[in-house]
Amino acid sequence: AQRVENNNLWRQYAEERYCMRRKRPHRCTKLDHMGGEVKTKTSSIVRDVQDRLNEVYLWHGTTPQAAVAIVEHGFRIDYAGSS
Numbered sequence: 070a071q072r073v074e075n076n077n078l079w080r081q082y083a084e085e086r087y088c089m090r091r092k093r094p095h096r097c098t099k100l101d102h103m104g105g106e107v108k109t110k111t112s113s114i115v116r117d118v119q120d121r122l123n124e125v126y127l128w129h130g131t132t133p134q135a136a137v138a139i140v141e142h143g144f145r146i147d148y149a150g151s152s
Contacts, residue, residue, distance in 0.1 A: 086119060086122065089122055090119065090122065093122070096121040097121060097122055097123045099123070100123055107125045
């Protein structure tokens with residue numbers, strides 16, 4: 070297993086998310102009410118997101134199926150650029 074993580078960047082993100090929750094006691098307008106669609110929203114990969122802040126996982130340049138496969142089976146560098 071391989072994990073790439075920037076602890077400082079994650080901590081900064083988590084602090085900003087906490088500040089947003091405190092500033093906005095009410096829920097944000099849902100994305101689907103604004104014409105947006107998050108294809109991975111109902112996937113098994115979605116966990117620990119703040120739905121009331123419209124927090125979502127973004128998988129740039131991949132399909133929802135590939136994003137799920139990466140989470141469930143890991144990122145394989147030999148598949149990079151194979152889409």
